[in-house]
Amino acid sequence: MGKHRKDSGRSWTVSVALPGSIVDNAQSVELRTYLVGQIGRALAVFNADEVIVYDDCAQLDTAGKPLEGEFRGAGKRSSSEANVFMARLLQYLETPQYLRRELFPVHKDLQYAGLLNPLDCPHHLRARAVSRWREAVVLDRPIKPGEGSLVNAGMRHEVRIDRALKPGVRVTVELSKATRGKLADPFSANPKGIVVSPKVPRKTAGIYWGYRTRIAGSIGKVFSECPYDGGYDCTIGTSERGRNIDEVTAELPAFRHLLVVFGGLAGIETAVDADQQMTCPGEDAGSLFTYWVNTCPRQGSRTIRTEEAILITMSALRPAILAKGQSS
Structure with missing residues (x-):
């Protein structure tokens, strides 16, 4: 609205x-x-x-x-x-x-x-839907120190984010431009993104989130x-x-x-x-x-x-x- x-x-x-x-x-x-x-x-x-x-x-x-x-x-x-x-x-x-x-x-x-x-x-996305932002949950996966965390963002592959966060936490992820460009390809791997406030899609683009x-x-x-x-x-x-x-x-x-x-x-x-x-x-x-x-x-x-x-x-x-x- x-x-x-x-x-x-x-x-x-x-x-x-x-x-x-x-x-x-x-x-x-x-x-x-x-x-x-x-x-x-x-x-x-x-x-x-x-x-x-x-x-x-x-x-x-x-x-x-x-x-x-x-x-x-x-x-x-x-x-x-x-x-x-x-x-x-x-x-x-x-x-x-x-x-x-x-x-x-x-x-x-x-x-x-x-x-x-x-x-x-709008944030209830299908796996291959192209979107700048996605909701995700932090996974309990082993990852090297300093390399952030892996999250499930509803895509074919797990997304690597910029922060090390507690598993089970829900986050809003802004996908990198490179990742967004590959979303139409179901076999694209190594998606990346950064954690942002859930208010960002609304404040930035007016998208109801x-x-x-x-x-x-x-x-x-x-x-x-x-x-x-x-x-x-x-x-x-x-x-x-x-x-x-x-x-x-x-x-x-x-x-x-x-x-x-x-x-x-x-x-x-x-x-x-x-x-x-x-x-x-x-x-x-x-x-x-x-x-x-x-x-x-x-x-x-x-x-x-x-x-x-x-x-x-x-x-x-x-x-x-x-x-x-x-x-x-």
Whole structure:
């Protein structure tokens, strides 16, 4: 999602926050899995750069600590608590298929992952696809000191990178020009590349490069643990008691880091009431956001499910986001 030429970069970002508790409303593991798949597809379609799965009940883990922090895969927690379940599946979906076996050990949360429709993002590349960048995982292969590491980048041959890194780490690799020129030849060997930030494809060429996933222990920590310098400079909360979204899109200011927050079955207000660190009551939840919006006025159903609200809201906001995203 960006108003740019194909060869121009994008430094502004879009983040989406939603509670993991919505999966508890599904009647089976298969349906919970498919629900997360729908959300993952929506995030990718609208070029979300970050997804925050927050706890709208402010629960604690078995050690009495909040469930929060950047989600780093199956090894972080063994619980199938709803927030972790959603975060694990969202991260699995975002990971290129050729890396999943190495990054995701067998886990019960993933038992129905075969039901998920692929995201088919630009970084989900085929073996012979020509691309300046690729996602890769560092391999546990013997290599001479000072000669970097070998990574699996989904190509016919392993790629040698410029750094010695710990095996099992996911990295973004910029392939050398010589390697990119040989990709059409399936028998070309000795590919080389350098490790770069996963933000580089977006900032350099405006290419959507997937989303990062983090868990917030409460709705307040969606804001306080923002990974961007200066935090989110424009925030939108969704509620049937908010302003008509058509009014908001007309006045959306220029932004660098936009956050759109969705509530669960009982809305954002309940999540605010559950957060003991919040100083305002749930009924005043709108005061936490730059805009408090109703994205589907005069709806024909009594309820709009969160996965539906994401599609409705991001569709309505898209023109304004494209126009107001501000490069730094």
